[in-house]
Amino acid sequence: MRNVNELLYINVTADQLHAEICYNEENLVELIEQKFTKEDINHLLQENDIIFGIKQKEIDKLLKRFSFTDLPITIAEGKDKIDGNDGKIEPQFDTSIEVDRSEGWDFREVMRIPSVNEGEKLAKLIPPTKGENGMSVFGKEITAKPGRPLRIKAGKNVTFNEQDQCFYSTASGQVNFGTTAINVFPVYEVFEDISMKTGNIDFVGSVIIRGDVPTGFTVKAAGDVKIFGLVEAASIVAEGSIFISEGLAGLKSGTVQAGENVHIGYINQGIVRAQNSIHVDNSILHSECTATNDIICKKGNIIGGKLSAGGMIKAKDIGNRMNTTTELAFGVDMKVHEKKSELEFEKEKLTDNLQKLDLLRQRLSKQHQNSKTRITLLKLRHSYTKTKEQLTRITDQLYHLNDNLGNVETACLYAKGTVYSNVIVSFGKYKRVIDRNFDHVRIRIMNNEINIGSY
Secondary structure, three states: OOOHHHHEEEOOOOOOEEEEEEEEEEHHHHHOOOOOOOHHHHHHHHHHHOOOOOOOHHHHHHHHHHHHHOOOEEEEEEEEEEEEEOOOOEEEEOOOOOOOOOOOOOOOOOOOOEEEEOOOOOEEEEOOOOEEEOOOOOOOOOOOOOOOOOEEEOOOOOOOOOOEEEEEEEEOOEEEHHHHHHEEEOOOEEEEEEEEOOOEEOOOOOEEEOOOOOOOOOOOOOOOOOEEOOEEOOOEEEEEOOOEEOOOEOOOEEEEEEOOOEEEOOOOOOOOEOOOOEEEEOOEOEEEEEEOEEEEEEOOOOOOOEEEEEOEEEEEEEOOOOOOOOOEEOOHHHHHHHHHHHHHHHHHHHHHHHHHHHHHHHHHHHHOOHHHHHHHHHHHHHHHHHHHHHHHHHHHHHHHHHHHHOOOOEEEEEEEEEEEEOEOOOOOEEEEHHHHHHOEEEEEEEOOOEEEEEO
């Protein structure tokens, strides 16, 4: 009669959360004739150091009527860790951009910009959670990853109340939820097309233009920009979000650049960049679009041009029957990588300067103090403080850049209609040229290769 270890063995999954009893196929004849006892199974568990989550009922059932056809069978289950949730903010006012389209609705009012009154509660800061540790079948603790606190502060016209952990407005205006701060901006409004009468606009708050922005003009805002008309080969730049009711007819040079989201009717031969997401009502045609998160065409197609997104790209059709080259890239925009490298180099320089200033300050402090030495020490302290402030600012920028790094493993392309031939799809270092038409598909990375599946 063979030893139990020669007939059975235990397989433990890579995450150490499941242990199975399996059999050795070469000893199948002996296995059929063998009868196992509880001591045999316990010995097998001890030999393999399985001590946690043992499923005694499964073992008893196996021993009662043993058959190799019942194997493999799970005889121990660990407890998986539960990672903590990151800190977040919960808006405390109406953030909807939808307008009331009931009786009396003005068809020109296509979008609502969220706004608040002085003293109104804006958002509540929710702290991160620690998470819950798990346990492997070997009885070893699996440490949970604690959530990260949300680094966001009260910006312009906003105050933070430590007692109730809420942000409040100190002025009436439009609210901007930025990546580092919550701001309330006053609004600058133009009731006509941008022209030589108005000139270029560079405003510290939000801008509303109830007309078109023709070729050659520039509109810049520290808050949001809302344009009720058409944007031609102009430049629209906002630290917040950009809303364009009609669309962008860019003539290959018109640019729209937002620190948050872009909401637009259509994009034709334009350049659009968003630090968050791009939402298009209709189509994107022969354009260059980059979004840290998603690019979504609600009802239209993507034909020609180059699109880059960190998360999801979604449209009806991708490409067309003419097999127009259409490039879609998932991951981080190269400009983000370049900015990150520049900041890391600058941080290294500032850290080195800070150390040198501190060393020099310590040496001078030990010397005999005269008027010249005291003046030099004051200058050194001032330089040290300024350098430290610069270092803190760059460290914060790097923190938020790292948060924005794309993950191709979670990126995905959705096509409700057809992905046509000659569409080029890239996920980081992986690239695939579509060589035939695919209908209703989802394209993503699976097992280190680009997979085309049903939508």
